[in-house]
Amino acid sequence: MNKTQFIASLAPHFNGSKKEAAHAVEIVFDSIVRNIQRGEDVTINDFGKFKKVDRKARKGRNPFTGETIQIKASKKVRFLPAKALKEVISGDRKLGPAPKPAPVVKPAAKKAAKKVAKKAGKAKKGKKKGKR
Numbered sequence: 001m002n003k004t005q006f007i008a009s010l011a012p013h014f015n016g017s018k019k020e021a022a023h024a025v026e027i028v029f030d031s032i033v034r035n036i037q038r039g040e041d042v043t044i045n046d047f048g049k050f051k052k053v054d055r056k057a058r059k060g061r062n063p064f065t066g067e068t069i070q071i072k073a074s075k076k077v078r079f080l081p082a083k084a085l086k087e088v089i090s091g092d093r094k095l096g097p098a099p100k101p102a103p104v105v106k107p108a109a110k111k112a113a114k115k116v117a118k119k120a121g122k123a124k125k126g127k128k129k130g131k132r
Helices: 003-014 018-037 083-090 107-126
Strands: 042-044 048-055 058-061 068-071 074-081
Touching: 003 018, 018 042, 018 048, 074 083
Parallel strands: none
Antiparallel strands: 042 048, 048 074, 058 068
């Protein structure tokens, strides 16, 4: 599954809006990347942990020439799957039902609901209490 397919699979949960689903995905990915870049671990319960790892400089070998080369120190991201994810993948744990998509609210229905709410608000404001 690529990013576009991922967004398309989330769209039903955003009333069919791929734009809103894409925005949510961008926010989540951006948050993960920014925290990892700062050196903080990102742990998502029952899914896994993303962490920044330092790799030391080392010697390697060019597979074509057999020549020994020096590989510079670098940083990389490591993903450590959570126990629950490992159990689901191995088949030891059943995956529950997928969450149901949000009910679709049509734009016309939204406008009508706003008009009714607005009229109800005016009716309350318009009533004056008499003196007793």
